[in-house]
Amino acid sequence: MTVQSWQSVQQEFNRLKDVHMRDMFAQDPQRANKFTKKACDFTLDYSKNRVDEQALTALFQLAKDHKLTEKRDAMFAGEIINKTEHRAVLHTALRRDSKDSILVDNKNVVNEVYSTLNKMKQFVAEIHNGTRTGRTGKKFTDVVAIGIGGSFLGPKIVTEALKPYQNPALKVHFVANVDAHHIVDVLAKLNADTTLVVMSSKSFTTQETLKNTETTREWFLASGAKFEDIAKHFMCVSSNTAKATEFGIDPDNIFPMWDWVGGRYSLWSAIGLPIALSIGFDNFEQILLGAREMDAHFLSTPLEDNLPVIMAVLGVWYSNFFDCQSHVLLPYSHYLRGFPAYVQQLDMESNGKSVNQLDQNIEYKTGPIIWGGEGTNGQHAFHQLMHQGNTIIPADFIMPINPNHDEVEHHQMLASNCFAQTQALMQGQTTAEIEQELLAKGVDKQEATRLAKHKYMPGNRPSNTLLMEKLTPIQLGRLIALYEHKVFVQGVIWDINSFDQWGVELGKVLGTQVLSALQDTAQPELDSSTQQLVDLFKQQIS
Numbered sequence: 001m002t003v004q005s006w007q008s009v010q011q012e013f014n015r016l017k018d019v020h021m022r023d024m025f026a027q028d029p030q031r032a033n034k035f036t037k038k039a040c041d042f043t044l045d046y047s048k049n050r051v052d053e054q055a056l057t058a059l060f061q062l063a064k065d066h067k068l069t070e071k072r073d074a075m076f077a078g079e080i081i082n083k084t085e086h087r088a089v090l091h092t093a094l095r096r097d098s099k100d101s102i103l104v105d106n107k108n109v110v111n112e113v114y115s116t117l118n119k120m121k122q123f124v125a126e127i128h129n130g131t132r133t134g135r136t137g138k139k140f141t142d143v144v145a146i147g148i149g150g151s152f153l154g155p156k157i158v159t160e161a162l163k164p165y166q167n168p169a170l171k172v173h174f175v176a177n178v179d180a181h182h183i184v185d186v187l188a189k190l191n192a193d194t195t196l197v198v199m200s201s202k203s204f205t206t207q208e209t210l211k212n213t214e215t216t217r218e219w220f221l222a223s224g225a226k227f228e229d230i231a232k233h234f235m236c237v238s239s240n241t242a243k244a245t246e247f248g249i250d251p252d253n254i255f256p257m258w259d260w261v262g263g264r265y266s267l268w269s270a271i272g273l274p275i276a277l278s279i280g281f282d283n284f285e286q287i288l289l290g291a292r293e294m295d296a297h298f299l300s301t302p303l304e305d306n307l308p309v310i311m312a313v314l315g316v317w318y319s320n321f322f323d324c325q326s327h328v329l330l331p332y333s334h335y336l337r338g339f340p341a342y343v344q345q346l347d348m349e350s351n352g353k354s355v356n357q358l359d360q361n362i363e364y365k366t367g368p369i370i371w372g373g374e375g376t377n378g379q380h381a382f383h384q385l386m387h388q389g390n391t392i393i394p395a396d397f398i399m400p401i402n403p404n405h406d407e408v409e410h411h412q413m414l415a416s417n418c419f420a421q422t423q424a425l426m427q428g429q430t431t432a433e434i435e436q437e438l439l440a441k442g443v444d445k446q447e448a449t450r451l452a453k454h455k456y457m458p459g460n461r462p463s464n465t466l467l468m469e470k471l472t473p474i475q476l477g478r479l480i481a482l483y484e485h486k487v488f489v490q491g492v493i494w495d496i497n498s499f500d501q502w503g504v505e506l507g508k509v510l511g512t513q514v515l516s517a518l519q520d521t522a523q524p525e526l527d528s529s530t531q532q533l534v535d536l537f538k539q540q541i542s
């Protein structure tokens with residue numbers, strides 16, 4: 001980080017670190033209005049953060065000094081910004097207008113994107129209208145979507161979030177884990193004659209995905225199908241056409257992916273095929289359109305009014321100055337219950353880094369631990385620590401104002417809990433207030449003083465509230481793109497490469513070695529603890 005920007009923000013932190021948001025609200029009746037921005041049908045209220053205009057100015061300057069706008073434009077233009085894998089980063093090309101042009105190796109990638117989208121569109125229509133059937137001529141009723149990480153989380157959470165748009169005649173089942181309890185349970189309910197399998201793996205080397213697909217292929221053949229029937233039932237999305245064909249997938253059934261799309265940024269590509277199969281291609285296009293709108297907002301809005309930038313600089317403020325370790329996502333929406341897990345991969349796989357773009361080790365904090373869960377459930381579980389634990393956890397409260405049901409009172413209760421949690425986190429409750437309450441209830445003075453200590457709510461705990469009118473395909477596209485860009489901005493400020501993921505590789509290599517020890521096909525050198533676990537497993541497995 002440039003020393004000057006760092007120092008300016010540090011000064012702001014020193015000025016504000018002991019100021020309570022209660023006092024900020026009391027002193028400025030315009031505070032909520034001042035720190036609320038509307039864009040892309042979102043309202044972002046970030047007034048319950050420990051900042052004022054001066055601190056925010058320093059934070060935006062930090063982003064400017066890290067050449068945010070230049071780096072953002074370089075990403076959108078297809079420059080090789082992933083410098084450890086020597087790749088462009090162009091998930092935004094997946095949602096561009098068909099008339100646009102972005103050149104990678106002298107090829108307009110937007111044309112490739114649209115030829116794949118057209119192939120998806122035709123495929124989805126054929127499955128939905130029954131012109132493409134299974135081997136016995138029956139219409140498909142189920143899709144088993146196999147993939148993991150970025151080839152799973154995006155399609156799964158989007159399909160789940162858009163339940164009201166799902167086609168009831170075609171049920172999509174997602175399977176990721178190599179733990180066969182999942183695939184076995186899923187397949188047990190299905191009829192192979194009416195089941196379509198979509199295997200998604202950008203690399204086509206991922207152990208879990210290959211194994212689950214093999215198991216599904218065995219199940220399919222055991223149903224009486226012949227080897228040549230596989231072509232009618234197994235589709236695949238991959239950038240590794242050679243490996244996919246070698247595996248037995250018909251080349252016509254391979255939907256392409258490109259190395260300029262990272263797995264965790266890929267739901268907009270053919271990796272989104274299970275989404276389109278579930279909610280229809282028109283709705284899938286709406287998701288792309290929403291993301292395109294958020295891209296336009298990110299590209300053209302001054303940093304001070306730019307939603308992903310505001311959320312990003314606030315995150316940096318808490319990680320690097322308040323020393324916060326985690327960030328919690330709290331969707332007050334059952335349909336968005338998977339969103340924290342999605343952002344967890346997006347953010348932690350992107351920004352969990354400790355070497356900068358100049359190949360130097362860095363000491364400052366980078367990506368926070370992302371976690372969360374749906375409201376109000378969390379209020380009866382982990383919110384205790386958010387309110388009274390001795391660590392600050394910045395929170396994003398996310399809520400659609402209009403639900404997809406007619407239970408008005410339920411929704412009012414949901415909203416009141418969401419808003420009240422932001423209020424409780426911000427204002428807290430002083431020991432004097434608590435003591436007063438206890439005395440009024442007839443508790444004696446000594447007991448009231450003692451209890452007040454335990455009931456004390458420090459408050460001053462920051463949160464953003466992100467409201468949307470309704471959770472629709474277009475709005476979900478905007479929401480996901482908002483978080484993608486937030487992660488990008490933070491990566492720029494931390495001067496890291498947000499687009500590689502070397503940290504997951506060693507586990508894969510060692511996993512293969514340990515497997516050879518479990519299967520007695522090799523005797524790798526293992527540390528005594530790992531060897532002991534292998535021996536125990538082999539002794540006790542029946």
Ligand SMILES: O=P(O)(O)OC[C@H]1O[C@](O)(CO)[C@@H](O)[C@@H]1O
Binds near residue numbers: 151200
């Ligand atoms: O699509 P693939 O190549 O099977 O990879 C799945 C996931 O595995 C990872 O490489 C991590 O192991 C993710 O980045 C990726 O989304």
